[in-house]
Amino acid sequence: MSDPKIEGYEFKPGFKGMAQDTGSDQTMFKGVHWGKAMMWIFLLSDTFIFSCFLISYMKGRGSTLIDWPNTSEVFSLHVGSTPVPLLLIAIMTFVLITSSGTMALAVKYGYEKNRKMCGWLILATAIGGLTFVGMQAFEWSKLIHEGVRPWENPFGAKQFGSFFFMITGFHGTHVSIGVIFLFIYAYKTFKGHYDEEKRGWFTTMKGDYVEIEILGLYWHFVDLVWVFIFAFFYLW
């Protein structure tokens, strides 16, 4: 990324540039869209939410007296009659990470004003997210079918069920919200709202392809959080 052109302002490289930007008037992050800056700060706040969840989980798992269930058994799928550990979760993770890739491409084509490609890629991202949520629903129902509940767990400590449903549920909610917005943005892209600078439904701001990048930030964040949840729940 190259620096934006700002009249009467000369960018400096490295830390000197950072200090100069911070000490300057009007904006601290030069040329950064308001919505983009907002999304970064929101994600910082959201990071704290997920950190609190995961730290609570570590504390809960560390201090329980009853053994934690063996995750490679609990989360395994049967292919024929052989249990394959982490099969479903591997597919889920693959789908979600792939959707991050399509999202990144959508941002690229958006800035190139390639409306069609951008729209299709957002749609692909949305479908990836939807697949993820669907597979998560499948995993939930499998565990519920086996008797795991937020308040009980036949395989060991009951906190397993509590934390699993709460944290994956909270993450799944994030994904679902993302999917809803992806569909809306795909619609807006195809309709050309970003080319025409059409105003949003609730905001006074003009449509701009930067909005796709902002949604992309959220989407990548949700994927990144999933990597941590994956590591802490399925690999620990």
Next chain:
Amino acid sequence: MSDEYENKTGYQAQSSETISSGGGGGSGTVPDADHVRPAEIPEQDLYHGHSFITKWIFCQDAKVIGVQYFLLATFTGIIGLILSWLMRLQLGFPEAAGFMTAEHYYQFVTMHGMIMVVYFLTALFLGGFGNYLIPLMVGSRDMVFPYLNMVSFWSFFVAVGVLLASFFVPGGPTGAGWTLYPPQAILEGTPGSGMGILLMCISLILFVAGFTMGGLNYLITILQARTRGMTLMRMPLTVWGIFTATILAMLAFPALLVGGLMMTLDNVLGTSFFMPTILKAGEVLEYGGGSPILFQHLFWFFGHPEVYIVALPAFGIVSDLISVHARKNIFGYRMMVWAIVGIGGLSFFVWAHHMYVSGMNPWFGFFFATTTLIIAIPTAMKVYNWILTLWRGNIRLNVVMLWCLGFIVTFVNGGITGLFLGNVTVDVPLSDTYFVIAHFHMVMGIAPLMVIMGAVYHWFPLVAGRFLDEKLGKWHFWLTFLGAYSIYFPMHYLGFIGVPRRYFEMYDSPYVTSAVGMNEFISVAAFIVGAAQLILIYNIIRTLKIGKPAGHNPWQANSLEWLTPSVPPEHGNWGEKLPVVHRWPYDFSVPGAKEDFITQTTPPSEVAETEVEKT
């Protein structure tokens, strides 16, 4: 729909007006010394409401939203005040409070605490003053996301509604204490253990969601929407205080949200996040394996920064008020800024000093006592700087200044008792006594409240265009100030003799005899202080009708909010052109200047003869 967008094209016009291109000549109309970089952000499109509903109810003007926040927070605060009256009635004159059971008392304690800390002080400082002052002080037309800002207020509105609804559900509001410690918060036997605590958690989650929307607005407005010439180090300390407090809130409220959510699940679904194995009347409950202390950690990771979320805006505001009314630049502006930022940063590493007696690892106490006492350094720096600002100032001893002085005294008082409680060995015998009550009411109840009062008297002429009455204001101040000391000074003594907090009555303990008279005295003082607030309400109503018109910049202040073309400022704040800033807002009594103040928009060429500092 009659939506209309107005795009003022001042951006283009401005950028060409004030630049004198080329280094040496003065080719434009503006001298080189006054040169300010052209605008780099385009003009903001604003939504102007046309009907009563879009202008005053679902309004997108930050100033109106600020006033809405202020009024709703004050209304909630008055409920908190009435609850404190009921508590004092029970403590001072139990025979007159026959209608009150122990359950009622605990519910009132809980709701009083939660209302005052979250729904009154936080909402008032950040939602009220933040919304009103940030865009005006940094020179923007509005908050950067006006629609989000409106939703923020209405989330707060719903949060307050849910909170107050808990008074009317079966079992009443929760009586678990404002810290909501499990397991007792959701076990039968605690008042409001079913619906009460549920509504409390929901209300808090709504509050956090609403606040996040507002907080993002404050931060981005300050970072990305300042006017030309407004650098971070030229911002009034009020903005610095609110800015840092908002960062704290954005990082601390997540812990409350998570704690509240997990408690809700424990309550509704029967999970055991915080619930250990519990024997009740000889029977083992369904719960088991959870960690109550985990909730305490989550709660106080929010709870301690929360103290500074309330205190930092107060620090900032009081710095501005003192500087304006002592006609002197704030002593050590940069030091003040770094102290605010430093206190904010440190506040995330001290939370477990609320938990010395919780049974956590004793080494934690050692660590947290150290970090806690380190906070005394930046805080003391601020107090010295306020005093040095007053020193040899041209002090106007008006009501605003009185509140500021009251703040300094009260804050120092509360801060010193904080040194007692920050040390583990001294804290242990004082834990859960009235000494703690006295400490935190002084330091984060009365002291920030004094700043709020000072700020009301200071900015009322801007908001309403009229001066509040000085004479009534002085009555209000002295009754509140002396009254507050009459309430909280004796409480220190009660704490030393070991009177425990949160007790419905004292029964036949040996210290009762000496505590009874004192409790009666405190209660009477509390009734008087509460009633004294009616003076302010009367003063405001009276002023709105017959108050002295204030006109432009009535206090001869420098900061931008006083320099709007119309008083009170209109939507969009600045009329046709945004202001251009040339200096910090503290150029008071500059040697050589014609007047004793130089506004932020005064270009250097106009004050070339003076000994003004370069800022």
